[in-house]
Amino acid sequence: MNDRREIGEALSKVPAITFGFWIIKILATTLGETGGDTVSMTWLGETTPEAGQAGLNGYLVATAFFGVALVVLVWAQIRARRFNPWLYWATIVASTTCGTTLADFCTRSLGIGYPGGSLLLLACVLASLFAWYRTLGTVDVNTITEPKPEAFYWLTITFSQTLGTALGDWIADSGLGYGGGALVFGAGLAVLAALYFTTSVSRVALFWAAFILTRPLGATVGDFLDKPLDKGGLALSRPLASGVLAIAIIVLILVIPQRPGGHPSRAGQTR
Helix, strand or coil: CCCHHHHCEEEEEEECCCHHHHHHHHHHHHHHHHHHHHHHHHHCCCCCCCCCCCCCCHHHHHHHHHHHHHHHHHHHHHHCCCCCHHHHHHHHHHHHHHHHHHHHHHHHHCCCHHHHHHHHHHHHHHHHHHHHHHHHCCCCHHHCCCHHHHHHHHHHHHHHHHHHHHHHHHHHHHHHHHHHHHHHHHHHHHHHHHHHHHCCCCHHHHHHHHHHHHHHHHHHHHHHHHCCHHHCCCCCCHHHHHHHHHHHHHHHHHHCCCCEEEEECHHHHCC
16 A cells, blocks of 8 residues: 555656755755856866966866766666666756856857846746647656656756856846845745745746746855955855865755655546
8 A cells, every 4th residue: 555656656756846855956056056167267267367278168168078967967867767866966966067157158258148148048948848848738847757758857957057047147247246146036935935835826837936046046155155255255165165065965865855756647547
């Protein structure tokens, strides 16, 4: 009787959406910002006067590095037979670091700018969700038990992670600063939480809204930690901040119960 398959419930390849999930997600998005900046700016010197002298763009090189890691991890995630928390969160971190450097490349090196980059990436997120819905009839993450919906899931996530970086930088540079930007996005998440607990608004819509908002929140918090004092940051070491965040995520994965989400299987729905 304890076997979920006997009661028509299939196990998802992604974790159950709990409070612990959101805590780790926010830390992962913050790590994505500090980790991406560590490679593109600190190690490859993209924001230094010597940037580009070697004929390489630091943002593009970092994006290629994280992009390869992301493709490999997504392939492993889709190939996996069951939910693996370490693999899942490693893939999330890869998507958010890749999103950081890709957004910086588009908005800074290509000259699209924060507003243009944010609108373009928002269109990509919406297009991915629309294609997912038209193909499978739902964008509910609890239904991710097969390769096709999981591929849509990771595509949408990568777009949303990239959007979050551009959006976070846009709001921070609009005059609010990194601290003010973090407060804005934190308030947005609080509103979504209130809607979840007090209304019957679509849980799927609330999930994706919250998932997207956690990325610019992490981006502004990450920038607040490592940007120079004269730019409104704390000027902390990017590698050190990234290491601390990575350790915190590992500890939380070990401490917080990690279980897969579930949804009614087709067999259960026909009863």
